[in-house]
Amino acid sequence: MTTGIELRDLRKRYEGHGGAGSWAVDGVDMQIGRGQFVTLLGPSGCGKTTTLRMIAGFEVPTSGQILRDGVDITDQPVTDREMRMVFQDFALFPNMTVAENVAFGLKTRRMKGRFGAAEMRRRVGEYLDLVHLGTHADKRPHQLSGGQKQRVSLARALITDPDVVLFDEPLGSLDAHLRKVMQIELIRLHRELNKTFIYVTHDQDEAMAMSDAIAVMNGGKVQQFGTPREIYDRPTSRYVAGFIGHAHIVEASVVESGASGLSVRLGNGEVVRLDAPASLQRGEAVGLMLRAEDLSLAKPGDGELHGKVSDSLYRGEYIEYVVDLKGGAGTVHVHEPTHAAPFAHGDDVALKVNPAKAHVVGGA
Amino acid sequence: MLLWLLPPVAWFSVFILVPYAMLFWYSLGHTEDMRFVPGLSLANFARVFTDEPYLGVILKSARIGLMTAILSAIVAWPLAFVIAFHTRSASVKFALYLLVIVPWWASYLVKAYAWKTILGTNGILNATLQGLGFTDEPVRLFLYNEFSVVLTLTYIFTPFAVLSIYAQLERIPTSLVEAAKNLGAGGWEIFWRIVLPISVPGIIAGGIITFSLAFGDFVAPVLVGGSDSVMISNIVINLLGVAFDWPMAAAIGLVIITLGLGLISLTGWLEEKTKVRL
Numbered sequence: 001m002t003t004g005i006e007l008r009d010l011r012k013r014y015e016g017h018g019g020a021g022s023w024a025v026d027g028v029d030m031q032i033g034r035g036q037f038v039t040l041l042g043p044s045g046c047g048k049t050t051t052l053r054m055i056a057g058f059e060v061p062t063s064g065q066i067l068r069d070g071v072d073i074t075d076q077p078v079t080d081r082e083m084r085m086v087f088q089d090f091a092l093f094p095n096m097t098v099a100e101n102v103a104f105g106l107k108t109r110r111m112k113g114r115f116g117a118a119e120m121r122r123r124v125g126e127y128l129d130l131v132h133l134g135t136h137a138d139k140r141p142h143q144l145s146g147g148q149k150q151r152v153s154l155a156r157a158l159i160t161d162p163d164v165v166l167f168d169e170p171l172g173s174l175d176a177h178l179r180k181v182m183q184i185e186l187i188r189l190h191r192e193l194n195k196t197f198i199y200v201t202h203d204q205d206e207a208m209a210m211s212d213a214i215a216v217m218n219g220g221k222v223q224q225f226g227t228p229r230e231i232y233d234r235p236t237s238r239y240v241a242g243f244i245g246h247a248h249i250v251e252a253s254v255v256e257s258g259a260s261g262l263s264v265r266l267g268n269g270e271v272v273r274l275d276a277p278a279s280l281q282r283g284e285a286v287g288l289m290l291r292a293e294d295l296s297l298a299k300p301g302d303g304e305l306h307g308k309v310s311d312s313l314y315r316g317e318y319i320e321y322v323v324d325l326k327g328g329a330g331t332v333h334v335h336e337p338t339h340a341a342p343f344a345h346g347d348d349v350a351l352k353v354n355p356a357k358a359h360v361v362g363g364a
Numbered sequence: 365m366l367l368w369l370l371p372p373v374a375w376f377s378v379f380i381l382v383p384y385a386m387l388f389w390y391s392l393g394h395t396e397d398m399r400f401v402p403g404l405s406l407a408n409f410a411r412v413f414t415d416e417p418y419l420g421v422i423l424k425s426a427r428i429g430l431m432t433a434i435l436s437a438i439v440a441w442p443l444a445f446v447i448a449f450h451t452r453s454a455s456v457k458f459a460l461y462l463l464v465i466v467p468w469w470a471s472y473l474v475k476a477y478a479w480k481t482i483l484g485t486n487g488i489l490n491a492t493l494q495g496l497g498f499t500d501e502p503v504r505l506f507l508y509n510e511f512s513v514v515l516t517l518t519y520i521f522t523p524f525a526v527l528s529i530y531a532q533l534e535r536i537p538t539s540l541v542e543a544a545k546n547l548g549a550g551g552w553e554i555f556w557r558i559v560l561p562i563s564v565p566g567i568i569a570g571g572i573i574t575f576s577l578a579f580g581d582f583v584a585p586v587l588v589g590g591s592d593s594v595m596i597s598n599i600v601i602n603l604l605g606v607a608f609d610w611p612m613a614a615a616i617g618l619v620i621i622t623l624g625l626g627l628i629s630l631t632g633w634l635e636e637k638t639k640v641r642l
Contacts, residue, residue, distance in 0.1 A: 056546060058542055058545075078542075078545045078546060079545050079546075079548050079549065079550060080548075081546075082548065083546075084546060084547065085542070085543065085546045087539045087542070087543060089537060091537065091539035091542065091543035092543075093540060093543075093557075094540075094562065094640040094641055094642050095558065095561040095562050095640045104544070104547050104549070105547040105548060108548040108549045108550070109549075109550060109553060110548050110550075111548065140640075140641070142641035156547070160547070
């Protein structure tokens with residue numbers, strides 16, 4: 001028996017007018033181990049929120065199964081699931097104080113008798129302290145800032161001690177600074193509480209920073225499921241390579257492939273060597289993924305690729321060069337430290353590729 | 365710039381200030397041989413509270429108004445709830461909304477009269493009851509009493525309650541209900557602890573409107589009310605048109621207006637207190 005949440009060929013179809021319809025979720029298989037922090041990442045409309053809402057029980061799957069610790073919960077009503085959700089709009093009850101909001105989950109009919117009044121008060125205090133809101137217990141939600149509201153929502157979700165906590169873009173309505181603060185807060189809570197966190201976001205930085213594993217979704221399907229490092233360094237598809245870290249993909253064909261590494265030739269005849277072992281057919285078309293931080297600029301002749309600087313953008317931490325590769329083979333971006341800025345618009349340059357980091361993705 | 369102020373000031377003066385001043389002027393006088401005699405006496409106001417039937421009828425009108433307000437709220441709430449929460453399609457929502465308003469396209473009199481044909485001894489209700497064998501002879505309890513007045517007024521004014529409750533319910537985000545379910549709350553708990561409390565200002569707002577309209581009504585008591593169902597507006601009409609006692613009518617009018625203003629301030633305050641910021 002597997003512990004945690006398992007999704008088996010989960011699908012959800014929304015019917016439109018006149019028989020038109022679309023698959024919001026189109027066959028998702030996933031294993032989320034107990035205590036893991038898993039993020040469903042993708043652009044809007046990719047099916048990530050629908051998947052989360054099916055796990056929560058708000059949406060009924062068209063087909064497929066949801067299992068929890070090996071038990072099928074596909075048809076279990078929302079109220080019985082005891083998975084708590086943190087909503088993007090916080091969903092705090094406006095007619096209750098902060099403390100009453102937090103206590104809500106303890107006071108439902110099904111919880112009756114499980115907690116005495118004193119125990120309840122102690123617990124509410126404890127969870128308000130956990131999210132640093134101990135002094136705001138008697139305020140109303142509208143008197144709180146966005147970040148504070150989300151902390152109340154968190155305390156309300158955590159107080160009943162659920163195994164699984166679901167997050168639907170919880171930081172989406174906060175400003176950039178607050179998002180960073182809350183990310184650290186969420187990582188801390190996950191570490192301290194040892195609960196399964198299933199998190200939905202379209203923000204890849206958020207996903208990379210917090211998750212044990214990321215499911216990159218698109219078109220209702222999981223494109224890749226892996227650790228942030230796997231997804232970033234070894235994307236299995238052009239979609240994932242392009243979505244994560246905005247890698248640039250240059251068309252190439254395999255020259256040589258084996259246990260000791262891989263060589264590919266670009267459209268302009270230049271050849272790049274990669275360290276990663278591969279078993280690809282000679283002549284097979286691949287996409288060469290080149291990330292800005294894996295490239296460096298040099299004088300013509302000092303690198304394996306050549307091109308012309310078409311733009312340079314000062315980014316503060318680094319200078320971003322946009323380089324058009326020789327012979328129209330493609331465009332790449334290169335990050336260079338700001339102290340060395342020897343190149344300007346129109347300069348001919350060479351590019352060195354870090355063979356340990358460059359990566360190919362299959363198919364044309 | 366001052367030109368912009370002219371229309372509102374003119375409106376306010378001609379239609380509010382001057383009429384009320386006149387009303388007050390009339391209320392201070394008295395009549396001799398059905399002719400108005402100016403004066404500066406508060407005797408008419410004293411009579412409102414001492415002479416029968418004035419105070420009694422005002423209280424009865426208030427009771428009818430209150431019952432109408434309560435009944436309207438009870439009828440309106442579930443309807444508003446269904447329109448706000450259980451109607452997914454926008455066109456169905458619009459259709460239901462329209463059905464609530466549509467009766468207002470028909471004349472008030474027609475609607476009040478319709479109840480006569482429903483509740484009367486030869487009415488639809490009695491015909492149905494006799495047809496089904498529940499009773500041998502027509503039941504006279506349905507018509508010409510306070511019950512029929514309240515029923516008719518409830519029917520006529522419920523749309524106002526529906527609209528104000530709906531306006532409040534519609535503002536509740538679905539995520540609140542989802543959050544409550546997610547936290548393990550059942551349907552009744554969500555109703556009692558979240559949806560109903562948040563809708564209270566809408567219930568109060570609808571209540572003020574239905575109460576005021578029902579309190580001042582004079583058609584329903586005439587058409588479906590019994591001989592004892594006279595309401596305060598009927599008395600005022602009689603004073604004006606039959607007895608030609610305009611000073612007394614003016615005094616009653618002013619007392620009612622003052623009571624009304626007091627009530628509106630009180631409920632306005634209540635509404636503010638129960639308001640939740642969504």
